[in-house]
Amino acid sequence: MPSERRCRPKALPTLAAIVAIAIFVAAGEWQRGRMGQKQALRAQFELAYQAVPVPLPAASDDWSIWRYRAVVAEGVFDAQRQILLDNKVHRGRIGFYVVTPLLLHDGRAVLIDRGFVAGTGSRAALPSAPPPAGIVTVRGRVNIPPARYLELARVPQAGPVWQNLDPARFSEATGIAVLPIVVEQAAVDGAAESLSRGSTPPDFGDARHRVYMVQWYAFAALAAGLWLYFNLRRGPGTQNR
DSSP: OOOOEEEOOOHHHHHHHHHHHHHHHHHHHHHHHHHHHHHHHHHHHHHHHHSOOEEOOSOOSOGGGGTTOEEEEEEEEOGGGOEEEEEEEETTEEEEEEEEEEEETTSOEEEEEEEEEEOOSOTTSOOOOOOOOSEEEEEEEEEOOOSOOOOSSOOOOOSSEESSOOHHHHHHHHSOOOOSOEEEEEEETTOOOOOBOOOSOOOOOHHHHHHHHHHHHHHHHHHHHHHHHHHEEEOOOOOOO
16 A cells, blocks of 8 residues: 555644744735835825926825925025935935925925035035025925934934934924925026936835745745645555555
C-alpha cells in the first residue's frame, strides 16, 4: 500500500504559526488601508489639478477639501516674519524652503511656500530671499502641513530657521493668526523671483504601500506553508504481499 501522510501538529509550533500569520495579515491589511488613503489623495490631486484657479475662500470648515486646489490670493507679504524650512533638497542641492506670511485684505493671513533657495554652506550666513514689496497677487496650490512630525523636544521657535512647518506654532511664535494651510506658490503676478519651484506631481507613495502589502501577505503564506510542511508526515506505509 502507498505511504500515507498524517498530520500531527504540536501545540507550541501551531500557536506560534497562528500568531505569526495573524500579525502578517494584520500588517498587510494596514498597508492596504494606507495604500487606499494614498490613492484617494492621488485622485484628489488629479481632480484638483484639472480645476481652474479660484480665489482663496473666505472661510472653510474643512480645509482638506481644498487640498491641491489652484487658488489666487492678494495681499502684502510680511517680510519680517519670513522663515526658512531647513534640510530641504532640490535637484541635488541642499537648502531651504522659503515661507512668508501673506497678509490678506480681509485681515487674515496665510503662509506662502515661495520656493527653494540653496544654502550658502555656512549657518552663519543664511541665504537672502526677500519677498516682493507692495500688493501682490499670488497663484499657487493649497496644501495642508502634516499635523505630526518628528522632533526630539518641543522647544519654542526662535530665529528664522525652522525644522517643520506648523501653522499653529507659527501663530504662537509670531503673534499673527494664520490659516491652517499653506499655499505652495506657482507664480507672483508682475514679480520676478529667483526661487526654484517644483514642477512634478508629488509622490504619494501608494506604490510603496502596495509592495509592503504584498510582502506581508507573502510572509503569512510562507508561515502557513512551513507549518503544513513540518506537520504533514509520511506514514510508515505497508508493503504489498
